[in-house]
Amino acid sequence: xxxxxxxxxxxxxxxxxxxxxxxxxxxxxxxxxxxxxxxxxxxxxxxxxxxxxxxxxxxxxxxxxxxxxxxxxxxxxxxxxxxxxxxxxxxxxxxxxxxxxxxxxxxxxxxxxxxxxxxxxxxxxxxxxxxxx
Ligand SMILES: [Zn+2]
Numbered sequence: 001x002x003x004x005x006x007x008x009x010x011x012x013x014x015x016x017x018x019x020x021x022x023x024x025x026x027x028x029x030x031x032x033x034x035x036x037x038x039x040x041x042x043x044x045x046x047x048x049x050x051x052x053x054x055x056x057x058x059x060x061x062x063x064x065x066x067x068x069x070x071x072x073x074x075x076x077x078x079x080x081x082x083x084x085x086x087x088x089x090x091x092x093x094x095x096x097x098x099x100x101x102x103x104x105x106x107x108x109x110x111x112x113x114x115x116x117x118x119x120x121x122x123x124x125x126x127x128x129x130x131x132x133x
Contacts, residue, residue: 003023003024003026003042003043003045004024004025004026005023005024006022006023006025006115009111009112009115009116012111012112012114012115013108013111013112013115014108015029015107015111016029016104016106016107016108016109016110016111016112017104017105017107017108017111018104018107019103019104019107020107021040021042021043021045021047022045022107022110022111022114022115023040023043023045023114024040024042024043024045026042026043027040027041027042027043029047029107029110030103030106030107033102033103034056034102034103034106036048036050036106036110045114047110048120049119049120049121050109050110050113050114050119050120050121051113051118051119051120052106052109052110052113055109056102056105056106056108056109057102057105059101059105059108059109060098060101060102060105061098063097063101063105064094064097064098064101067097068090068093068094068097071090071093072086072090075089075090
């Protein structure tokens with residue numbers, strides 16, 4: 001079967017973000033919460049080659065922090081809400097958002113590494129290398 005290869009890096013990252021195989025888009029990328037499948041059952045892409053490391057949590061924390069900052073300002077300026085309620089709401093929202101962003105962030109980073117031929121991934125067929133005729 002010829003895989004339905006993505007046409008752009010954004011299409012590949014969108015597939016990874018939604019938990020689909022970035023190469024073919026037809027199978028799940030993750031076997032468990034943050035553990036990618038060893039090999040795609042449809043297109044046979046080896047996903048053990050990625051080296052996402054701690055970049056996905058970094059991305060998830062950056063996004064969560066930027067979304068939560070205005071929420072915390074609004075909650076903090078609402079004088080009718082007791083401080084302990086504000087803290088419970090803010091911490092709960094931050095943890096829920098962070099946990100829901102971790103897998104999508106990791107999928108997108110794995111897709112980016114695959115697209116760019118980074119870590120153990122081979123350069124994509126047909127991709128022109130810079131400086132190579
Ligand atoms: Zn696949």
